[in-house]
Amino acid sequence: MIYDDWTSLDLAYAHATDYLHGLRKRPVGATAGTEELVKLLGGPMPAEPISGTATIELLEQVVAEGGIPTASGPRYFGYVTGGTLPVAIAADWLVSAWDQTASLYNLSPAIAVAEHVAAQWILELLGLPEHASVGFPTGCTMAHLTALAAARHKLLAELDWDVERDGLPGAPRITIIGGALRHITIDFATRYLGFGSGNTKVVAVDDEGRMRPDALRQVLAECEGPAIVCAQIGDVNSGAIDPVGEICDIAHEYGAWVHIDGAFGLWAAASPALRHLVSGVERADSWACDAHKWLNVPYDCGIVVVAHPEAHRAAMLNERPGYLPARTPGERDAIEWVPDFSRRARSLPIWAVLRTLGAKGVAELVERCCANTRRFAEGLLRIPDAELLNEVVLNQVMVRFGDDDELTRAVIDRLQHSGCCWFGGTVWYGRAAMRVSTVNWQTTEEDVDVALAAIRAAVADVYASDGVELVDHPNRNEALHS
């Protein structure tokens, strides 16, 4: 019998814990290229079965030799990836082992209730309306899709148009409004929903990238018919936060729906120390957020919250075929709140983290990352010719070295191959920049200091390759940012 290789589970457990305990010692960044990886993983598809144990052994070898980039390690500062808390991984393992479909209450009452509890806790933690409905899609992109589908339903139903039945052809036109620096996934969602991303009305932003309320008012005043305003908490580069309270008030004056992209930034609402940054956020109509970034649960796990549960449900599942049970009040059927039909119980790691950390622990996780970012900012300012490009409000800082884009790109390239730490690049208002994102519970002050030393060394190296010596001198923006 080839199916019952239970020892592969023990082996996987041993390799997984080895990997996690050794994370700090592994090189941060890929050490093997495609060719080596294909050699390890590829070849012709086997005609005959082998043991599961052998397959798991091979996977372990791929990570050991193939150097899978440790994007979840404590000195990975690229993108906004987040780490994973041990209890979240443990819960996720159980989700796989139990393999219960988290779609309907009667498929797994335990999962349905855990998901309901996680939903209520999230509303409380983020200070969102307690009557709101909550779904757990794969990520923030699908959270946008779900929320904007709910918005589309409600705005068109108010004009007597049944969009679920009749679609968009001939429907009253809905205007999508977003800030100039909205995340690209807002555009994905508007595309999927048939609005067309090219039709989005763009609102001007200030020099930190925040939507300007006066500009929003002007766009709304010129707009005919229903509108959806997409505001942002936590720009993917700078962490900048739109003035969401004011945006909600202006948009609601015009009868528009307000959707918040708070993929990572919305977690600021969970911190009493940072909550003021997002004041008024509870007045929006829908929110999209990720758990797989700042809450440090494994991929993939997003959160969608809608202040209008009937619209939310109508957009997802408003008719049930005969083989599905009728809706029973008090019993959660997840298929009413996400686009998926069959799905894994991805909400369980969220429940486990909230149950374990409590409100205080989540606040500390968020604040700890912000403190690490401030430590980065202060340390970067001590590197000659480093220039910070944003006001540090959350967990993001951008830095640039010297006046030449190539210099900054060369520093990033060196760091990405250093094995010590990993940073990504970006373009900020036309200038090359290095992004620093701290979203991992494991990152310590020491990790930050080690990374800062590596950055300084990389800058010195790049200078040296141009025959220039890196000399300390009063930093150009020390006065600006101190």
Ligand SMILES: *Cc1c(COP(=O)(O)O)cnc(C)c1O
């Ligand atoms: C990451 C991110 C998204 C997309 O989230 P996914 O979970 O990758 O779908 C959207 N908006 C912002 C601001 C983000 O940082």
